[in-house]
Amino acid sequence: MTTRWGLWATILAPAPEILRFAAYHLEAGAHRLFLYLDAENPEAFAALKAHPKVRVTTCDAAHWRKVAGRRPSKHQVRQSRNATHAYRRADDVDWLIHMDVDEFLVSERPVADILSALPADQQIARIRPMEALSGDNTHFKAFIPNGPKRPGTVSEIYPTYGPYIKGGFLSHLAGKVFVRTGLEGIRVQIHNVFQDDEIIEGPEQQPGIDLAHLHAKSWVEWLAAYRYRLENGSYRAELAPNQPRDRGGLSMHELFAMIESEGGEPGLRALFDEVSADTPELRAALDAHGVLRKVDLNLDAIAQRHFPQAKL
Template identity: 65%
Template structure:
């Protein structure tokens, strides 16, 4: 029998975006979705509650009171607590993955088939990311494995800004993990799982299962999230540089501060156009290094299939 799998996500987004995310993964074969609403969203909550495979939790005062007494300030902490809470409720699935509302599992074969191939003694399995180009949502840049060729390739694809972006990505390279259920003392964090204070090692790489990350769907979308990411998200100050400091490495936070100070919005737009925008030139540069991936997520189609009463 194929393994059953589920997803947990803590989400603050418009209702339709939440339901598109849910519908996509239901179509992909998820047996259970644990959706934690980080802010009230009555329309999404009602639609999710009416679907038999969705379990929705509103993260209100009562929820946090029951878990730890008060709401954590950092959204990363809220995500970790909710993912771990869901793991304790996930008795009807064999694997649970912790992903975000702008991430979509993409594969040419069922997700369950990938998980069925994981050796019995392996407790976690990792899907590496690919980043969506800002355009019609059908073009992605593939993950470049760590190694001596990565920096050379990134600088060839991004001749102006490559030295500031690790692996050619604006967001994470770690991907997200599936965790076998039924284990004791497990904490699920953003990119890894822990038993007690020790990170679970020996993670299986799911090389043909990709995590499509819609990090910058358009210039407008990227700008809307930019300040938050600088202050609290994936560009925040405490994250490390793309290359070592001794070789002149800067964090994204430092790089963007310099770029804005010297060139303002014009500089940010030039960065977006080279690194994020879906243009023929960008596609050609990626294709030259076998880094261009094409996929139609068909989000509207899946939304209509799984939430047919959704009127927007």
């Protein structure tokens, strides 16, 4: 029997970006996409609605009354509620994964083949990220597994800011999680899945698949998103530090606040250039440690194949 997989996502983005994300994963073999538009987007909705493998929902007041009683104020909660809602609707796929619009599954062989080979009692498969270097978004820094060697490796690659940035990533290291469908009592969060309020444990990394994360496509785009991320997103104050505070750990929120207070925007640019700019120096440092990856996602061409009538 063929293994079928799908994904769900809650998205607030321009229509071309949404369609590139959807088309890429249809091309990768997804049988079903559950896409929740966090605001009205008639152009994206029309194109997605017409595709037989896409289930698209505009998250209006009626949707939130049905799913949560009222619209949750935090986007992380909206993501979780929609993901759990999609899981309960997923009756024609064997595996589902929650993703964001700037994340793309990259696999050495068909995703369905990798998932079908997993043991029958394995309920999740964690896909670790690789983070794009800003530029043409074809070079990525790979995930460095946790262990005693990681801090030293990160410090060698990023000598100024590496000790303060977990794994050398501006974005998350946790990755995203495939979960088998048909399980009872499932609640989905952004980076984990719970059953009857107990986290479902599984292997820490699924070989053969990476999560290509375009977290910082360019300095201009990163800076435009920076303030929101600092207050409400992946750099918000409530998130944990990179290491215990008694060992000098800082949260990303604290690190950015310190850099900005001491050096302003040029200070932020210096961090960005060391950690994320697609330069020959950074590529060489990553390559020397075996963590440089090159992948052409080919998003525009793939989107044109699946949504030929759309304006991309």
